[in-house]
Amino acid sequence: MSLNIKLNENYSSVKNNYLFSDIAKKVKTYSEAHPNAKIIRLGIGDVTLPLAPVVVNAIKNAADEMGKAETFRGYAPEYGYDFLREAVARYYDKFSVSLSASEIFISDGAKSDVGNIVDILGDNEILIPDPVYPVYLDSNLMSGRKVSFISGNQQNGFLPMPDGIPEKPYVIYICSPNNPTGAVYSRAQLKVWVDFALKTGSLIIFDSAYEAFISGDYSHSIYEINEARKCVVEICSFSKTAGFTGTRCAWSVFPDELIVGDKKLSALWSRRQATKFNGVPYVVQRAAEAALSDEGQAQCRQSVEYYIENARIIAELLTKKGISFTGGENSPYLWLKCPGGMKSWDFFDFLLENAQVVGTPGAGFGNAGEGYFRLTSFGSRESTLEAVSRLDKLL
């Protein structure tokens, strides 16, 4: 018996499975057939190092507070506790970016915010880089939006620019350092995008989830670029910076200057969050605050440096083998051209079968990703070295 209600038909236009579910299934099948295989996962962008001690203590202290009537907390403010919004604002001081705490909206994840922001926007034309993090595309397809792709490729270093794009208003997604390519826009390139947005009245949604991996002279926040406050929502996360993938905390910045007609974009986001969200757990907000403290930053930095060294080790091998790649510095990702002109999923199978190394097929990030492959530096040092040694023999 079937219900007679209507479903959101736009869901038919997204693939049935999320990319990483497909990979998990393939790996499961392989490991069931080869129970003794020592599989090394350099696929999904998930951290492996434990939470920093100061973060663990903050959770435990907050749990104790929640266990006493005098210090118990019920519903949190929907946009985050002031202590955390202010800590995030102070974090931006390091980049000489001045934000008011009220412009910062705390949430349970960059993925949630990236996915949910579609809610407050109308039927705009969408510009999405290809290849890119699948959520930008999927969340727009689910809302029936018209999506155009701006292609990343070897010629532009996987950093598509607005040259030749018709000058009209868009919602533009930019991720830098990029997932999956690891490529990072220079300040000059970001300025070109900001100028394009200002000229056309476009909104940029800037995903800075990997900014902590930047060591070179690149912008950590797009608000380092003049006038970006007038055209950009920036979304960032504790996931990679502080190992919060399983702890869940992020923020979005809606500067006061973001206005459509007489409406502030932040007002719509506030209304959305107040209606469909109920705040981040108190214990998690205290954990995030601790991660941003001086002591927390020093401890979290050690983990980031550890991953950066892993990336360097993988990059060294690729260079030695003459394999063309982007990323590997200023990013936890390495984006390589599959050797011998192999296709992405073929190379996935090739690595799984011959080296028991799991990566992510570039085609999973968009058509322009075909023939490419993503490796990540989030493994342990030991497994990264072992993977590199296996790849050294195989390739």
Added chain:
Amino acid sequence: MSLNIKLNENYSSVKNNYLFSDIAKKVKTYSEAHPNAKIIRLGIGDVTLPLAPVVVNAIKNAADEMGKAETFRGYAPEYGYDFLREAVARYYDKFSVSLSASEIFISDGAKSDVGNIVDILGDNEILIPDPVYPVYLDSNLMSGRKVSFISGNQQNGFLPMPDGIPEKPYVIYICSPNNPTGAVYSRAQLKVWVDFALKTGSLIIFDSAYEAFISGDYSHSIYEINEARKCVVEICSFSKTAGFTGTRCAWSVFPDELIVGDKKLSALWSRRQATKFNGVPYVVQRAAEAALSDEGQAQCRQSVEYYIENARIIAELLTKKGISFTGGENSPYLWLKCPGGMKSWDFFDFLLENAQVVGTPGAGFGNAGEGYFRLTSFGSRESTLEAVSRLDKLL
């Protein structure tokens, strides 16, 4: 300077502020003008008793796990860890309802699920009780849906039934025990709704957030009603049952029988959550699991009983004063007719100014709520008794 992009114009049709933001502002203004006033808040439905000891310990143990490389957890499964999905399934055994763990989707809140479920549904006609929890209406208005109201009133005991409603497919929201009226549908009444849904091919979204307050012979889960699995998504929460308003955990049940054409509703929800959500914090899922353990249930039950006794105390006063009300048993809410034919917001001001007691104006829950007022039993015993004593003098 304005952006030229289009916003979701449907946001213009919802009120600018969430009801409880309006109340908070009024109270703030009053307390700034009367700094010595001892305000008692019986307004928002927020718990005040601390987390149960077994829950606090679970958070602390999980935090320790997250602090060690061997036991650290990254991204959680998007639909919840099996240990929690299975614990929720076992919880339903108490009501003789048999659910598979795979039908249970863990989330960060019933508000999130109630708000986000609109995402996967098409342009259906919506039936919403009036008065009711504002999120049902607001989330549908934000998606541009056509909403019809089914009116609760003194004649039907604030339990609207489908009599006289044209027989066609709807998405129907039901909340029982009801927020804000505290009224509870009998099994026979729920069966009438389920039969109506089955006959018309309608989907019922059943909000059972307050089921823990039921002590009489009412259904804790709508799946206690025969064939409800074919037409109901049930959404429940740890917020009121285990004091999780600031800890954030809930679940939605998508039975396998919920099918539209060849599509399972659960498949669309899975796709939505995998795209726009990234799971509940590990430490919170362990906390929720602990709340469902035998020890946790015993500890949480004490808090619920405490609130129930508060409700009884308030109900006693209203009865003494001859004020007509629903709720006060099987519910943390008391829904009363404003004395002397006062309007809701006038009575709000009257109580705030003359007794420094904050309640919630019934009009905030819909037009049919005009002339009514909600009190909650979530205060401390002391403040509840003090409020009752003040109201006893005033009314």
